[in-house]
Amino acid sequence: xxxxxxxxxxxxxxxxxxxxxxxxxxxxxxxxxxxxxxxxxxxxxxxxxxxxxxxxxxxxxxxxxxxxxxxxxxxxxxxxxxxxxxxxxxxxxxxxxxxxxxxxxxxxxxxxxxxxxxxxxxxxxxxxxxxxxxxxxxxxxxxxxxxxxxxxxxxxxxxxxxxxxxxxxxxxxxxxxxxxxxxxxxxxxxxxxxxxxxxxxxxxxxxxxxxxxxxxxxxxxxxxxxxxxxxxxxxxxxxxxxxxxxxxxxxxxxxxxxxxxxxxxxxxxxxxxxxxxxxxxxxxxxxxxxxxxxxxxxxxxxxxxxxxxxxxxxxxxxxxxxxxxxxxxxxxxxxxxxxxxxxxxxxxxxxxxxxxxxxxxxxxxxxxxxxxxxxxxxxxxxxxxxxxxxxxxxxxxxxxxxxxxxxxxxxxxxxxxxxxxxxxxxxxxxxxxxxxxxxxxxxxxxxxxxxxxxxxxxxxxxxxxxxxxxxxxxxxxxxxxxxxxxxxxxxxxxxxxxxxxxxxxxxxxxxxxxxxxxxxxxxxxxxxxxxxxxxxxxxxxxxxxxxxxxxxxxxxxxxxxxxxxxxxxxxxxxxxxxxxxxxxxxxxxxxxxxxxxxxxxxxxxxxxxxxxxxxxxxxxxx
Ligand code: AGP
Numbered sequence: 001x002x003x004x005x006x007x008x009x010x011x012x013x014x015x016x017x018x019x020x021x022x023x024x025x026x027x028x029x030x031x032x033x034x035x036x037x038x039x040x041x042x043x044x045x046x047x048x049x050x051x052x053x054x055x056x057x058x059x060x061x062x063x064x065x066x067x068x069x070x071x072x073x074x075x076x077x078x079x080x081x082x083x084x085x086x087x088x089x090x091x092x093x094x095x096x097x098x099x100x101x102x103x104x105x106x107x108x109x110x111x112x113x114x115x116x117x118x119x120x121x122x123x124x125x126x127x128x129x130x131x132x133x134x135x136x137x138x139x140x141x142x143x144x145x146x147x148x149x150x151x152x153x154x155x156x157x158x159x160x161x162x163x164x165x166x167x168x169x170x171x172x173x174x175x176x177x178x179x180x181x182x183x184x185x186x187x188x189x190x191x192x193x194x195x196x197x198x199x200x201x202x203x204x205x206x207x208x209x210x211x212x213x214x215x216x217x218x219x220x221x222x223x224x225x226x227x228x229x230x231x232x233x234x235x236x237x238x239x240x241x242x243x244x245x246x247x248x249x250x251x252x253x254x255x256x257x258x259x260x261x262x263x264x265x266x267x268x269x270x271x272x273x274x275x276x277x278x279x280x281x282x283x284x285x286x287x288x289x290x291x292x293x294x295x296x297x298x299x300x301x302x303x304x305x306x307x308x309x310x311x312x313x314x315x316x317x318x319x320x321x322x323x324x325x326x327x328x329x330x331x332x333x334x335x336x337x338x339x340x341x342x343x344x345x346x347x348x349x350x351x352x353x354x355x356x357x358x359x360x361x362x363x364x365x366x367x368x369x370x371x372x373x374x375x376x377x378x379x380x381x382x383x384x385x386x387x388x389x390x391x392x393x394x395x396x397x398x399x400x401x402x403x404x405x406x407x408x409x410x411x412x413x414x415x416x417x418x419x420x421x422x423x424x425x426x427x428x429x430x431x432x433x434x435x436x437x438x439x440x441x442x443x444x445x446x447x448x449x450x451x452x453x454x455x456x457x458x459x460x461x462x463x464x465x466x467x468x469x470x471x472x473x474x475x476x477x478x479x480x481x482x483x484x485x486x487x488x489x490x491x492x493x494x495x496x497x498x499x500x501x502x503x504x505x506x507x508x509x510x511x512x513x514x515x516x517x518x519x520x521x522x523x524x525x526x527x528x529x530x531x532x533x534x535x536x537x538x539x540x541x542x543x544x545x546x547x548x549x550x551x552x553x554x555x556x557x558x559x560x561x562x563x564x565x566x567x568x569x570x571x572x573x574x575x576x577x578x579x580x581x582x583x584x585x586x587x588x589x590x591x592x593x594x595x596x597x598x599x600x601x602x603x604x605x606x607x608x609x610x611x612x613x614x615x616x617x618x619x620x621x622x
Pocket of ligand 1: 308496
């Protein structure tokens with residue numbers, strides 16, 4: 001997610017401190033992942049700004065070459081692109097048409113296109129591809145009418161839809177900064193004779209440990225000596241003061257011990273943001289970025305998913321849903337196998353490339369091969385402007401935010417959510433499902449963040465079990481139907497984090513060989529389908545009986561209230577998925593205990609959870 005830093009000092013004593021505090025804050029926010037950075041200052045002179053694509057060092061080099069004037073007010077930004085590829089122009093701060101206002105933003109202004117059209121009618125054209133630039137122009141228009149920055153911000157906050165943490169600087173009043181927040185995080189840092197703003201406390205923790213938490217739909221006006229908080233209606237509102245008691249490294253992880261812990265807990269947000277703005281008020285799908293002609297999408301007779309590792313398992317989960325909804329065969333191909341086996345691919349094949357990084361070389365080579373064979377390629381990626389995104393015919397972005405830990409968690413379930421949106425879109429387009437059926441599935445998807453939060457409440461029991469089992473050296477994971485790819489993913493998590501040999505099997509495969517592995521005390525994880533699918537459920541219950549009777553130590557993921565599993569598994573080793581979770585949505589919750597278990601076993605073994613041995617976050621070699 002984007003990083004924001006703001007500094008406000010005394011206008012009578014502009015200095016380089018404003019610049020330095022912002023640059024230092026941006027450096028502390030680098031962990032959030034970004035593709036460009038920028039800064040704007042005001043005080044001794046009219047507005048001055050610099051912004052560059054790439055690392056923070058590029059911005060610092062630009063400042064070396066074109067020094068910024070001493071200032072009393074400064075705002076800075078590290079951008080994680082959501083609208084518009086990474087570039088100098090698309091970097092923040094964005095400047096108003098009259099060069100009076102600078103704005104930095106974290107979030108998505110969903111109605112930016114409509115607002116841009118209104119501005120164009122006034123002769124104000126966007127110079128960037130971003131949603132954020134709209135806010136700078138709208139503020140300047142209000143200031144031209146005589147409003148002050150606080151009133152101007154309140155006026156535009158009522159016009160913006162979506163999620164935003166906006167910080168604005170009026171170069172004619174460098175004694176204040178004004179910010180507004182809805183859904184995206186923003187905090188105020190309280191200093192002595194100066195104050196700060198940040199997307200999280202890492203932005204200013206080097207200057208102060210005193211902070212103010214801003215509530216939803218609030219606007220704050222900050223000067224060197226005052227903080228004034230109002231709601232969107234202009235009424236004064238309270239902001240809770242708190243003390244930052246984290247050390248610097250913890251601050252980067254949002255207070256969590258590791259990035260993986262943080263990202264496991266970000267999964268409800270990741271799914272929510274991936275779904276956001278992709279349905280109309282009537283509940284219909286709107287996948288604007290799906291730029292493959294509808295006629296082609298109607299004509300495809302096969303889908304091939306190409307991906308690696310966890311991304312491939314996400315595609316495997318999606319296979320069950322897309323085939324069920326669209327009645328199109330969906331093949332799952334490991335990207336590195338796909339290219340070398342002379343696959344049957346043509347213009348009637350839709351290749352779906354799934355990749356968190358968007359840079360996995362195996363997947364990139366696979367889509368190049370597919371396109372040479374005439375097929376259209378749709379990418380589901382988490383990184384804006386990545387190579388796979390650029391080389392695909394269409395992109396469906398997951399909005400999970402940067403995933404720092406090497407082991408993928410929030411990207412995995414965001415990929416499933418995005419693939420489900422694709423499946424529902426195709427089902428609606430091709431007439432396989434009625435609009436009300438689509439709306440029903442979308443409604444169930446919309447409930448998943450809350451259901452994930454319910455499973456996260458079992459975290460401590462899962463961690464306790466993991467610590468008690470830290471000496472394991474071989475584990476089996478069993479699942480059936482959509483539980484099968486979840487079993488594969490659970491095994492991968494344990495392998496890559498705790499270096500434990502683990503293998504996932506389709507539960508029905510047990511009797512065809514793997515059951516020979518079952519012995520006394522062997523840990524066996526079983527993902528049990530809902531009892532509302534009696535045939536599937538009964539088969540897996542008998543698998544529980546088969547392994548239990550041979551002495552296995554059962555750890556079970558089942559639906560709340562499924563009494564049958566308690567005949568074979570100790571209650572302390574059963575973790576529950578929320579009741580009424582539809583079968584096709586179950587992977588979004590049944591994977592959570594497996595992620596937490598693997599993470600905790602790795603910690604108990606003293607391993608680096610965020611950077612496991614031998615692994616890279618993005619495998620950019622074949
Ligand atoms: C997942 O935990 C692993 N880090 C790995 O399997 C990863 O999913 C795979 O390398 C694909 O990466 P991508 O999603 O960036 O393409």
